[in-house]
Amino acid sequence: MMDDFKLRDAVFSAIWLLFLLIALVQILVLPSYSTAQRLWAVAITAVFCVTYFVSFGTLHTFPRGWSLERQVALRWGILAVLALAAIPSYGVWAVCFVPYLGALVAFTQPLKIASSIIALTGIVASIPAWVFARPNFIDLAIILFGWPLLILVLGTLSQREDTETALRHDLDLAQQREDIAADIHDLLGHTLTAINLKAEVARRFIDRDPAKAAAELEEISSLSRTSLAEVRSTVTRMKNPTFAGEIQAARRILETADIHPHLPETLISPRAHEDLFSWALRELTTNVVRHSGASHCWVFLSENSLQVTDNGDGFTEDASRALAAGLTGLGGLRRRAHDVGGDLIIQRAEGLTSVLLTLDGVRHIEEVPQT
Numbered sequence: 001m002m003d004d005f006k007l008r009d010a011v012f013s014a015i016w017l018l019f020l021l022i023a024l025v026q027i028l029v030l031p032s033y034s035t036a037q038r039l040w041a042v043a044i045t046a047v048f049c050v051t052y053f054v055s056f057g058t059l060h061t062f063p064r065g066w067s068l069e070r071q072v073a074l075r076w077g078i079l080a081v082l083a084l085a086a087i088p089s090y091g092v093w094a095v096c097f098v099p100y101l102g103a104l105v106a107f108t109q110p111l112k113i114a115s116s117i118i119a120l121t122g123i124v125a126s127i128p129a130w131v132f133a134r135p136n137f138i139d140l141a142i143i144l145f146g147w148p149l150l151i152l153v154l155g156t157l158s159q160r161e162d163t164e165t166a167l168r169h170d171l172d173l174a175q176q177r178e179d180i181a182a183d184i185h186d187l188l189g190h191t192l193t194a195i196n197l198k199a200e201v202a203r204r205f206i207d208r209d210p211a212k213a214a215a216e217l218e219e220i221s222s223l224s225r226t227s228l229a230e231v232r233s234t235v236t237r238m239k240n241p242t243f244a245g246e247i248q249a250a251r252r253i254l255e256t257a258d259i260h261p262h263l264p265e266t267l268i269s270p271r272a273h274e275d276l277f278s279w280a281l282r283e284l285t286t287n288v289v290r291h292s293g294a295s296h297c298w299v300f301l302s303e304n305s306l307q308v309t310d311n312g313d314g315f316t317e318d319a320s321r322a323l324a325a326g327l328t329g330l331g332g333l334r335r336r337a338h339d340v341g342g343d344l345i346i347q348r349a350e351g352l353t354s355v356l357l358t359l360d361g362v363r364h365i366e367e368v369p370q371t
Contacts, residue, residue, distance in 0.1 A: 010057030016103065016151075017049050023096045027089060041089035048082045052100055055079070059108065072108050076101060092133035095143050098125050102148035106155030114155065118148045191227040195220050229256030229289055246278045247299075250285040254297050257289045259310075262298040262368075273340055273359065277306050280357045283333055284308035292353065298368050304360040309368055314353045315346075330355070 027033050027041045055075040060068065083097035090096065102118040109117070122144040129140060202216035232252050247263060254261040281299070285308065288297050292312025300307040334344040342359035354365050 004061035005057045006059070006061075007057060009059065010053050013056040013103070013107075014049070014053050016100070017052065020045065020049070020096055020100070023090065023093055026093075033089070037089040041086070044082060044086045044089065048079065048086070048097065048100075051075075051078060051082060052104075055104065056107075068108060072104060076104055079104065092129050092135050095125050095129055095140065098122065098144055099147045099151060103151045103155065106148070106152045107158055108155075111152075111156050114152060118152055119145075122148060191223050195223050198223070226257055226289055229253040230286065232256055243274050243278050243281075246281045250281055250299065253285055253289055259288065259294055260296045262296065264299060264301045276336055276340065276342075277357070279336070280306050280333055281308070283330065284355050287330070288312065298366075300366040305356060305358040305362065307354060307356045307366050309352055309354040309366070311352055311368075314348045333357070 024041055024045050028038055033041075055078075059071060059075075063071065063074075066074075079097070079101055083094060083101065086094045086097060098121055101121055102114075105114040105117045108114075126140060126144050129135060129144075130137075198216045198220050202213040202220070205213040205216070230253060251261050251263055284306075285297065285299075288294055288308065288310045292310045292314075294310035294312030296311050298307075298309040300309070330344065330346070337344045337357055337359070340359065342357065343361075343363070345354075345356040345358065345363055345365070347354045347356070347365050352368060356363070356365055
C-alpha cells in the first residue's frame with residue numbers, strides 16, 4: 001500500500017489541519033478545561049489528523065477493488081466517529097471537525113453530491129450545537145457552512161483541473177495511437193505490397209528464368225531487412241519518446257540495414273525545437289536506409305544544428321526535382337526549418353551526401369573522418 005501512497009495529496013490535505021490546531025491550542029491554554037480534557041483533546045486530535053492524512057494519501061488504492069464512493073464513505077464514517085469522540089473535550093467546538101468531513105467529499109465527489117452532503121452535515125451538526133450550547137451564531141455559521149462552502153469551491157476547481165489533465169492525457173494517447181498507425185502504414189504498406197508483387201514475379205520465373213527469380217528474391221530480402229529496421233526503429237522510439245530515443249532508434253535502424261552508424265558519443269540536447277530535430281533525424285536516417293545504398297552514416301549534432309552524412313549514391317535526377325518542388329519529406333523538413341528561422345542545406349561532394357539542418361545561420365558542413 002505504501003508504494004501507492006500519494007504523498008502530494010496527503011500533504012495538501014494536511015495543510016488545512018493547521019486550523020484545527022488553533023482550536024486545540026484554545027483548549028490547552030484556557031483554565032476552564034481539566035487535565036483529562038486536555039489529554040483527550042490532544043489524543044483525539046492527533047488520531048484525527050493522522051487518519052485524515054492517510055485517508056487522502058490512500059484514496060483510489062485502498063481498500064483494493066473498492067469503488068471510489070465506497071472508499072470515501074469508509075473514510076468519512078471513521079472521521080465522523082472521531083469527530084463525535086472529540087465532544088467530551090471540545091464540547092460544542094467539536095464542530096471544528098465538520099469542515100474536514102466536507103473537504104473529503106468536496107475533493108472526491110461530483111458537485112451535486114458533495115454540496116448535498118456538506119449541507120446535510122452542517123444542518124445536523126448545527127441543531128444540537130445551537131440547542132445545548134448557544135454559541136455565537138456567526139461563528140457557528142462560518143464553521144459549518146462558510147468554511148465548507150469555500151472548500152467546496154476549491155474542491156470543484158481541483159476536480160475540474162484533474163479532469164482537464166485526464167482529458168489532455170487521453171488526447172495525447174489518442175494522438176500517439178494515430179501516429180503509430182500512420183507510422184505502421186507508411187512503413188509496411190508500400191513495402192508489403194512490393195514484397196507481394198516481387199514474390200509473384202519470382203514464382204512465375206523460377207522455372208523459366210532462375211536468374212531473374214533469384215534477383216527478385218534478393219530484392220525481397222532487401223525490402224524485408226529495411227522494413228524490419230524501420231519497425232524496430234519505431235518500437236524503440238515508442239519506448240523512449242525523446243531526442244535521446246531518436247538517437248537510439250537511428251542506431252537501430254542503421255545497424256539492422258547493415259549500415260555502420262557513427263553517432264555522437266556525447267549527446268547534446270537541442271537548445272530549442274527538439275521536436276524539429278527529432279523529426280529531422282528520423283527523416284534523414286530513414287532516407288539513408290531506404291534510398292542511399294550506403295555502408296556508413298555519420299550524425300553530427302550541436303545545440304543549433306544537425307547534420308547527417310552518408311557514403312551512398314546521392315540523389316537521382318527525379319528525386320532532386322521532387323525536392324526542389326517541395327514534394328518530398330526533405331521538402332517538408334525544409335519548410336519547417338524556414339518557419340523557425342532556420343535552413344536545410346544539401347551537399348554532394350567527394351562521394352558523400354550531407355544534409356544539414358541549421359537554426360543559427362551557420363552553413364558549415366562537418367568533414368567526415370577517414371574510416
